[in-house]
Amino acid sequence: MSALGGSMRRGAGGRALFLRRNGPLIMVYAFILLLVVIGATQSERFLSERNLANVARQSAFLGIVALGQMLVILTAGIDLSVGSLVKVSILVSAIVMNGESANVVPAILATLALGVLVGLVHGFLINELRIAPFIVTLASLVILKGIGLTISSSPVGKASREVMMFYVQKVGPLPVIALMFFVLVILTMLLLRYTVFGKHLVAVGGNVEVAHLSGVPVKRTRYGVYVICSLTAAVTGLLWLSRMGVGDPAIGDGIELQTITAVIIGGTSLFGGRASVLGTLGGVLLLGITANLLVMLGVSQFIQGLIQGVIIVAAVALYKQEGD
Amino acid sequence: MSKPILEMRGISKSFAGVQALNKVSFRCQAGLVYGLVGENGAGKSTLMKILAGVYKADAGDIIYKGQPRLSASTGEVIASGISIIYQELALVPQMSVAENIFLGREPRTSLGLLDLGRLHARSDQLLSRLGVALDTRSLVSQLTIAQQQLVEIAKALSQAADLIVMDEPSAILAGSELDQLFDIIAALKAQGVTIIYISHRLEEVFRIADEVTVLKDGEVVDSRPIGQLDRHTLVRLMVGRSLDEIFPQTDHEQGDLALIADDIATDTILDGVSLRLHAGEILGIAGMVGSGRTELARALFGADPLTRGEVRLVGEAPHWKTPSQAIRAGVALVPEDRKSQGLFTALSVRINITIPILSRLSRLGIVRRAREERVVSDAQQRLSIVMTSPEQETQYLSGGNQQKVVLAKWLETAPAVIILDEPTRGVDVGAKFEIYKLMRQLNDRGIAIIMISSELPEIIGMSDRILVMNDGRVAGQLLREDADEERIIELATLGGAEAQSA
Numbered sequence A: 001m002s003a004l005g006g007s008m009r010r011g012a013g014g015r016a017l018f019l020r021r022n023g024p025l026i027m028v029y030a031f032i033l034l035l036v037v038i039g040a041t042q043s044e045r046f047l048s049e050r051n052l053a054n055v056a057r058q059s060a061f062l063g064i065v066a067l068g069q070m071l072v073i074l075t076a077g078i079d080l081s082v083g084s085l086v087k088v089s090i091l092v093s094a095i096v097m098n099g100e101s102a103n104v105v106p107a108i109l110a111t112l113a114l115g116v117l118v119g120l121v122h123g124f125l126i127n128e129l130r131i132a133p134f135i136v137t138l139a140s141l142v143i144l145k146g147i148g149l150t151i152s153s154s155p156v157g158k159a160s161r162e163v164m165m166f167y168v169q170k171v172g173p174l175p176v177i178a179l180m181f182f183v184l185v186i187l188t189m190l191l192l193r194y195t196v197f198g199k200h201l202v203a204v205g206g207n208v209e210v211a212h213l214s215g216v217p218v219k220r221t222r223y224g225v226y227v228i229c230s231l232t233a234a235v236t237g238l239l240w241l242s243r244m245g246v247g248d249p250a251i252g253d254g255i256e257l258q259t260i261t262a263v264i265i266g267g268t269s270l271f272g273g274r275a276s277v278l279g280t281l282g283g284v285l286l287l288g289i290t291a292n293l294l295v296m297l298g299v300s301q302f303i304q305g306l307i308q309g310v311i312i313v314a315a316v317a318l319y320k321q322e323g324d
Numbered sequence B: 001m002s003k004p005i006l007e008m009r010g011i012s013k014s015f016a017g018v019q020a021l022n023k024v025s026f027r028c029q030a031g032l033v034y035g036l037v038g039e040n041g042a043g044k045s046t047l048m049k050i051l052a053g054v055y056k057a058d059a060g061d062i063i064y065k066g067q068p069r070l071s072a073s074t075g076e077v078i079a080s081g082i083s084i085i086y087q088e089l090a091l092v093p094q095m096s097v098a099e100n101i102f103l104g105r106e107p108r109t110s111l112g113l114l115d116l117g118r119l120h121a122r123s124d125q126l127l128s129r130l131g132v133a134l135d136t137r138s139l140v141s142q143l144t145i146a147q148q149q150l151v152e153i154a155k156a157l158s159q160a161a162d163l164i165v166m167d168e169p170s171a172i173l174a175g176s177e178l179d180q181l182f183d184i185i186a187a188l189k190a191q192g193v194t195i196i197y198i199s200h201r202l203e204e205v206f207r208i209a210d211e212v213t214v215l216k217d218g219e220v221v222d223s224r225p226i227g228q229l230d231r232h233t234l235v236r237l238m239v240g241r242s243l244d245e246i247f248p249q250t251d252h253e254q255g256d257l258a259l260i261a262d263d264i265a266t267d268t269i270l271d272g273v274s275l276r277l278h279a280g281e282i283l284g285i286a287g288m289v290g291s292g293r294t295e296l297a298r299a300l301f302g303a304d305p306l307t308r309g310e311v312r313l314v315g316e317a318p319h320w321k322t323p324s325q326a327i328r329a330g331v332a333l334v335p336e337d338r339k340s341q342g343l344f345t346a347l348s349v350r351i352n353i354t355i356p357i358l359s360r361l362s363r364l365g366i367v368r369r370a371r372e373e374r375v376v377s378d379a380q381q382r383l384s385i386v387m388t389s390p391e392q393e394t395q396y397l398s399g400g401n402q403q404k405v406v407l408a409k410w411l412e413t414a415p416a417v418i419i420l421d422e423p424t425r426g427v428d429v430g431a432k433f434e435i436y437k438l439m440r441q442l443n444d445r446g447i448a449i450i451m452i453s454s455e456l457p458e459i460i461g462m463s464d465r466i467l468v469m470n471d472g473r474v475a476g477q478l479l480r481e482d483a484d485e486e487r488i489i490e491l492a493t494l495g496g497a498e499a500q501s502a
């Protein structure tokens, strides 16, 4: 018989394999559940509709960018510029909008165009000049931040009334912004599962040499993914405008690290080739709920940072143990 | 004569001063099988990579299907009907079998989405054409390398190419899979597909090729119809001298017992293997791919934990559980997959060879460069490693020379027991002879060798004793005198009990 008998019996352990592969993911969600239980028992306000809606919105703000970040990391890249881009986006959109309803569409278009442009520049530097993504986006973090603070160091511009209303709008009990994030989560899952582009992201991250030899359009794939990531940051800038009502230059700092944290907690490999949308969602929720809970329990900011660090190490250790 | 499907004219290519190819011309008629042979580093893979669009030639023309082709991307070349099975496995480990087969050419639905149904159905078809039972959804990282090689072949077939280049496809296949491959080649040929077949196993070339081209040091030595060649002539063309004796004769005596394994089993496939190894002998391990040969090597080396049984050196308690402990105890393993397990591909030849013995070469933690260089130049001479300098990154060495670097590295550790997993895979005839001689020299120094190999002539020619594996167990043991190919294949395919009753 064929010499491959040995491998066929691997199929039998399908369920065990599922548990082993998804064990850490299950733990992340179990941990979220634990936090919810703690929250519910330690504070009356935690489970109030108002607070839950807040957690959902905050998670969406982080989560949308985290999805873009995850796709970039899947290709063995990284995007450190997202925080600065959120900052420039809120400023640009606020200034263009200037409180006028008539300017809403131009403001949105201008902001999205900004996102596309930044993504293309990243793609160009990484593809054509072969500079490492870390370096390219680090430079871009600094430059965009500089541009933001040059535009203004105090709040400028103004959101229109509708835009401000958008922040509080709900479908049933669910804030529209959270719903939007949810839809993007689904779309990203579909992207990875059912589209050629999604498979190419995995191939580029898994082994770029092989991807190239197989005729995968490596450059186009990279352009695409950096544009998508920058777009998620631009959109998040717009969402911040709807929340703040003005172009606040204090917005955006640190988002890059938070998104990377969420992505790592979610089990996506920093070396590329493996990503988990549900994991990233879990990572985002975990960070969002922890932050909310710590504030609610009156824990100091510094300790919050400490706790986040512990969560990262714990999560990564977990994946190392069970993920291989 | 009909018009050639491919003509490469005056192709030259150099890498940072090394002339890899010098005015090479090569032509193929549609529907024939071309053998491309030559020593390690002769330029075979480079020529094919130029055809594939991976490298751009410094000079020369490529005329394909009557059209001159200047430069093309890898994607365009594939689309033009040329597909290549690369010497180094070219699969994305994190993707499934089916996704790998159709990577870059994914079937799409009318909406432009991935057509998962067709993806898996067509992959299934291709694999069954190869006679392989594999779940198209399993990740490539979970496959053995032989299975990965079969996926590569399926990938090339999926491209429905007019010209297929196979760069040492057989290096990791054995027995039935190899027959399967030859059947496929015959079928493709009957359909008018042209095949360029690179191999160091000359029997294969004689079995399937219509015409053979010999490359040496980047130049074409000769190109002849197979009918005008015999093995002897071919070897002389490749090496530039006659090699009468492939397997060096031995007259050494069996030494004392060196290593004992008792009833060892692992989580993988091993299920109760016992063996005895004597100083100064070569124990050959034969068996089909997947029979547990590599797993046995890993278990002996402490790379996979034992669930049962024990391994020890004679006179000592079993005391290694990890590879690093095994190395300290004097056991070395030269793994079969050199790219992922044996080499730091981005580092120099020098570092690769000296890394296990740096402390021996240094004083107060400072590496003494002169001694290091002496070790490297000794190794280079002994194994005739072709490289531009000791500083060359090993990823740029030809496949066979990479293998020699891996060997050199372990030989420097002066082990008492050395386990060689497919030591001559992808190594040319001349270098094979060097490696065989070296193994005998090691024997003379009292070193015991376990050699896993899929090449039966090598197993029979080199081993003092042969252990045949089947399904994770020892199917039988043969002395060199009693061993012949039939007997081994019988044991390997039927297993011990059945073979006896048969």
Ligand SMILES: Nc1ncnc2c1ncn2[C@@H]1O[C@H](COP(=O)(O)OP(=O)(O)OP(=O)(O)O)[C@@H](O)[C@H]1O
Pocket: B015, B016, B018, B019, B020, B038, B039, B040, B041, B042, B043, B044, B045, B046, B047, B087, B386, B387, B388, B396, B397, B398, B399, B400, B401, B426, B428
């Ligand atoms: N990318 C590269 N950079 C530098 N040198 C290279 C590169 N690729 C190949 N070479 C050199 O070109 C020569 C030819 O290598 P090639 O891989 O074509 O040999 P080969 O005939 O395929 O050998 P093998 O039988 O060992 O596979 C070698 O000397 C090798 O070191």
Ligand SMILES: [Mg+2]
Pocket: B044, B045, B046, B087, B167, B398, B399
């Ligand atoms: Mg080669």
